[in-house]
Amino acid sequence: MNIEKDRLIDMYRTMVRIRQFEERVSKEFASGNIPGFVHLYIGEEASGTGACAALRPDDYITSTHRGHGHVIAKGGRMDRMMAELFGKKTGYCKGKGGSMHIADTDLGILGANGIVGAGIPLAGGAALSARMRGTDQVVICFLGDGASNRGTFHEGINLAAVWQLPVVYVLENNLYAEKTRISDTYKLTNLSDRAGAFGIPEVTVDGNDVIAVYEAVQVAVEKARAGEGPSLIECKTYRIHGHFEGDPQTYKPAEEVEEWKKKDPIDNFRKRLADMGVLTDEDTGAIDREVAGEIDDAVRFAVESPFPAPEEALEDVFA
Amino acid sequence: MAIFKEGDEIVRELSFSLAQNEAFDEEMARDPRVFIIGEDIGEHWGGPMGQFRGLFAKYGAERILETPISETAMMGAAIGAAATGMRPVAAMMFVDFLGVAADELLNQLQMRYMFGGKTTLPLTILAGIGTGVSAAAQHSKSLFGWLIAIKGLKIVVPSTPYDAKGLLKSAIREDNPVIFLSHKMLGGRLTSEIPDEEYTIPLGKADIKREGTDVTVVATAFMVHRALSAAATLQEEGISLEVIDPRTLVPLDKQAIFDSVRKTGRLVIISEEPRTGSWAAEVSATVVEEAFDYLDSPIKRVCAPDTPVPFTPGQEKFWTPDEDDLIKAVREII
Secondary structure (H helix, E strand, C coil): CCCCHHHHHHHHHHHHHHHHHHHHHHHHHHCCCCCCCCCCCCCCHHHHHHHHCCCCCCCEEECCCCCHHHHHHCCCCHHHHHHHHCCCCCCCCCCCCCHHHCCEHHHCECCCCCCCCCHHHHHHHHHHHHHHCCCCCCEEEEEECCHHHCHHHHHHHHHHHHCCCCEEEEEEECCEECCEEHHHCCCCCCHHHHHHHHCCCEEEEECCCHHHHHHHHHHHHHHHHCCCCCEEEEEECCCCCCCCCCCCCCCCCHHHHHHHHHCCHHHHHHHHHHHCCCCCHHHHHHHHHHHHHHHHHHHHHHHHCCCCCHHHHHCCCCC | CEEECCCCCEEEEEEHHHHHHHHHHHHHHHCCCEEEEECCCCCCCCCCCCCCCCHHHHHCCCCEEECCCCHHHHHHHHHHHHCCCCEEEEEEEEHHHHHHHHHHHHHHCCHHHHCCCCCCCCCEEEEEECCCCCCCCCCCCCCHHHHHCCCCCEEECCCCHHHHHHHHHHHHHCCCCEEEEEEHHHCCCCEEECCCCCCCCCCCCCEEEECCCCEEEEECHHHHHHHHHHHHHHHCCCCCEEEEECCEEECCCHHHHHHHHHHHCCEEEEEEEECCCCHHHHHHHHHHHHHHHHCCCCCEEEEECCCCCCCCHHHHHHHCCCHHHHHHHHHHHC
16 A cells, blocks of 8 residues: 555545535434435445545546435535535525435536436446547446446446446445345345456455555556556445435344444544554544534535525526 | 439439438538447448448548447437537437437436536437338337427427438537437438538427418428328318428427417317327417417317337328328318
């Protein structure tokens, strides 16, 4: 491992932002301040953070219904995202999208997506576009274990493989597709084994180890940028919350949850940073407090922002 | 393609497919961001109507992209490319195949709206429609009623080579998703005079294909030709049909239809699609709501029955609205 100190600190801060953002969303949702559905990323912070750390600002990501963490990791603004969750005019989508459609195309965030697996073909298109425009931009396509059983997975990755498109598929295997265990929908132990079917490289990493994710994705990004085509990286991780907020999670064994809480990606990274002498407990505590202030600011921004006028629903259909 | 007509004047008469071919060529030459993506559009074929012939030789594999049989991946790639600075043309072969890429159409094309106006999607989808070649239920639909239910999509349905070229050029220049529907039966001997100089036709502007005074007939694609043929027959009896071709279903030139109905007081809509949930139903409802006072008699719809499209020629002919069906409907309200 040879990662500069500032990057490690940035990754820690990003993971804490994601965790605190999601914990606050959980509270605000329970209080009735957030309409619709929200799907939280708590427990999976390392994979989005490590993956996006390997990207340049002009690179792209496609995200999923569980996308808040990806947006923060790619540099998205928490205040505008929170405002969108509240349905406010200052939100990323002016209140038209909500949690499942957060996008910031200026930052290369081509959208969360309410349809499981739908980002896979879109990522291929962004990668095709990057190549046709003569850039060396790369696309990270985030997808879950559930998405890897959709037809889009097979069509989209095959096309990218045949055309050697610059895409890195980051498959976040959190063990559950909605409420169904992965062992009920897969004959394989490592989902990344499917890469062989498309003739592309496969990597399986501990998705709760941000450094392992970063290093694996960095290799794949460099390959993609060099014109050597796509890779599939499976990040083994765990969804601490339910499929959606309010999910009673009767399908999860209690001991499984306890076991994964011991593998908490942020706690473990904090210890590791202390061992490495990068950040003391005092330093990480200071970061945690700074982030808490950012979250308060984001919520205040959301609360104080106006709702869009109802008739603005008629705008933005066509350019 | 130039042929000589009377006198010394040289007139270019082009078929539906060649008119489209010229539009592709001109737009690809004009804008390097335009490319075509689809199945079997390249070196060895040129598309089911020949509309892509020669483009591969001129623009190469970089801009004429042949995909695996993966409509989902193709449509998704076109949307992803459109959202990031390119202007793709996605060739879906037959409109029926949109079923294989339905999520992209129903849930992904709406990116601009869902993102609060942040993105533009300059994307043209090409698809063949219609009966007439015994292609049966999976290669013969028109899906007008289904397509108008998808929001954020403009729908172009040309009836002549002249319109096809001008509308296709506009579609490719649109900063919005547009589906361009080509009827199979227009791909044959039908030709239009195509000017040498460049032209475009704006989306949302109807064309009066025949002026008349007694009954307004709204028709699209191949049905325009059936309406014109019925009009010629009825003219002999002194009944005058006005044939309006909206040319685009979305946006719909409602005013052109209202203006015609004000003149004639009667409306028949002929549309090659099953009656229930049809585009024809939408036109009918719109006229009832917004131009009821102009009507002197009930509106008639001439549509297909509420069944899938049958295969055997006799049944396919029975299924497809024709001149006789239209003449019968006209007689019922005159």
